C-alpha cells in the first residue's frame with residue numbers, strides 16, 4: 001500500500017459501504033435526488049450519441065459547455081476569457097480532488113468548518129496536507145468568528161454552501177467576511193456549491209461565491225450537475241475560478257481523470273436550457289419533504305436539537321442520549337430506518353445523525369415515523 005493510500009485510510013470518516021439497504025428498511029441515508037434525470041436531458045444525450053459525439057472530447061471540456069457554465073455563473077467578460085476560468089470535471093468529487101491536488105503541498109493547513117462533507121478531509125490527506133477542524137455552534141451551524149480566527153497561516157478554506165450535512169445557507173455578510181479575510185491572508189477559499197440551486201427557504205438569501213469570480217484571485221467555485229438535475233450517475237461537474245488556479249486544476253484533472261464523455265457534456269448544455277422548467281417541481285417536492293422533517297423533529301421536543309435546513313436536502317439533528325453517533329445509527333437501523341452517523345462529518349458531529357429527505361414522499365414519511373419511534377424508545 002502506498003503512503004498516500006495509508007494516509008487516506010487513516011483519516012477517512014466515510015462509511016466503507018454505501019447504498020446497501022437491508023430488506024424492509026427505509027433509507028434516509030443517501031443524497032440521491034428525486035425523480036431521475038429529466039427527460040429532455042436524456043433525449044439530448046441520445047441525440048448526441050446518434051450524431052456521433054462519441055469521440056475523445058477536448059481535454060478541459062467542450063467549448064459549448066464551458067461557455068454555458070460561464071454564462072450560468074454570470075462570469076462576465078472582464079479579465080481572463082470565461083473559457084480560461086472554467087474546467088469540466090468528473091463530478092464535483094473529481095473537481096474537488098483536482099483543486100486540492102493542484103493547490104496543496106505536504107504539510108499545508110486546510111481549514112474545514114465542521115460538520116462538513118466528508119470527502120474534503122480525505123482529499124486533504126491525499127494531498128499530504130493537514131486538516132484544521134473548526135467546530136460549529138451547538139446546533140451544528142457555522143461559527144464565523146471561530147472560522148475567521150483560524151485562517152492565519154492556512155493555505156485553504158473549504159466551505160460547503162449550502163451545507164451537506166446541515167442544510168445551512170451562509171448569510172451574505174458571513175460569506176463576504178470569510179472571503180475578504182481569505183483575500184487579506186492569501187488563503188484559497190474553495191466554495192463547494194453542489195446544492196446552489198436547492199434553496200428551500202424563500203426568506204433566506206443565497207449569495208453565490210460566483211460573485212467574486214471576476215475579481216478575486218482567491219475564490220474557487222466547485223459545481224455539479226448531480227444534484228440540481230438528478231444526474232448523479234452521469235458524473236459531471238465543474239470548477240470555476242481565477243485563470244491562474246483553473247489552469248493548474250485542469251492539468252491535474254486531465255492527468256488523473258482525462259475527459260468527460262462528449263455526449264454527457266452535450267446533455268449538460270441542454271440541462272441549463274431546461275433548468276427553469278425542471279427545477280420548480282423538484283423544489284416543491286424538497287420543500288414539502290423538509291416541512292415533514294421539521295415537523296417530526298419539532299414533535300420530538302427536547303429529545304433533539306437542530307437547525308432548520310435552508311438548502312440542500314438534509315437535516316442534522318443532535319439526539320440527546322448517551323449513545324455515540326455510530327451507536328445511534330445502529331439503533332435506527334434496528335428500527336428499520338437508515339441514517340448517516342454525525343461523526344462522518346467531523347469530530348464534533350458526535351451525537352448527531354444526518355437525515356436525507358430527497359426521496360419519495362411516502363418513503364420519507366415512513367422513514368420519519370420509524371425515526372421518531374426509535375428516538376422515543378431511547379429515553
Ligand SMILES: Cc1ncc(COP(=O)(O)O)c(C=O)c1O
Nearest residue numbers: 091092093117164194224226237
Ligand atoms: C457537498 C457535496 N459536494 C460534492 C458532492 C459530489 O458530487 P458529484 O456527484 O458531482 O461528484 C456531493 C455529493 O453528495 C456533495 O454532497
